[in-house]
Amino acid sequence: MQTTYLDLRKEHSKELNSFPMFFAFDEKQFEEGLAKIGATKEDKLVHIGGGGYIKKDQLEAFKEMLERHNKQHQDNMVSDEDYTYHMVKYELANHEYLVSYDLEPTLEACNITKELLNANTNLKNTVNKAIKDYKAENDII
Structure with a gap:
């Protein structure tokens, strides 16, 4: 598991x-x-x-x-999309993304740098999917 x-x-x-x-x-x-x-x-x-x-x-x-x-x-982030997806959604809620629309506190809590995102397309796609789904689940377009 x-x-x-x-x-x-x-x-x-x-x-x-x-x-x-x-x-x-x-x-x-x-x-x-x-x-x-x-x-x-x-x-x-x-x-x-x-x-x-x-x-x-x-x-x-x-x-x-x-x-x-x-x-x-770090190993989980780059090898397990499910881990990353749920981590980002959890931290978006934890850092009140719906109030601030500021992604930086979430990325910082996840220990994700812009360099890491730019270097890892799969990670970037997973983060973007988590953000998109989080917005949709909270009726934000």
């Missing part, structure tokens, strides 16, 4: 949420975060952005996980 976009997002989210990291925006949250990942103030930490921290010795595993997630997503 093929993996759907939402299934893959759920799987990636579960793995990311189980990774030993924490987010802190004040000293109390930082102390709680250290305890959560079994670290002390003497342990070397890496700031991963957005208030997130991991142990320095976990950095490579974290990068590898994110790279693997990206590769799985």
Whole structure:
């Protein structure tokens, strides 16, 4: 059975949420975060952005996980039209395309660049079909 976009997002989210990291925006949250990942103030930490921290010795595993997630997503996009079609329709709704008519937030959420679209005719056709069908389903011509 093929993996759907939402299934893959759920799987990636579960793995990311189980990774030993924490987010802190004040000293109390930082102390709680250290305890959560079994670290002390003497342990070397890496700031991963957005208030997130991991142990320095976990950095490579974290990068590898994110790279693997990206590769799985990219592989699905170029090899599975159904995955891409439903992904685009989901993100069109999620980014209120019917209100803004701005495709950029949808493409960004899908990790689709204009270069990727222009380099892959099949991907471009699938994205265009999803947009056309989404508009038709919502009575937009």
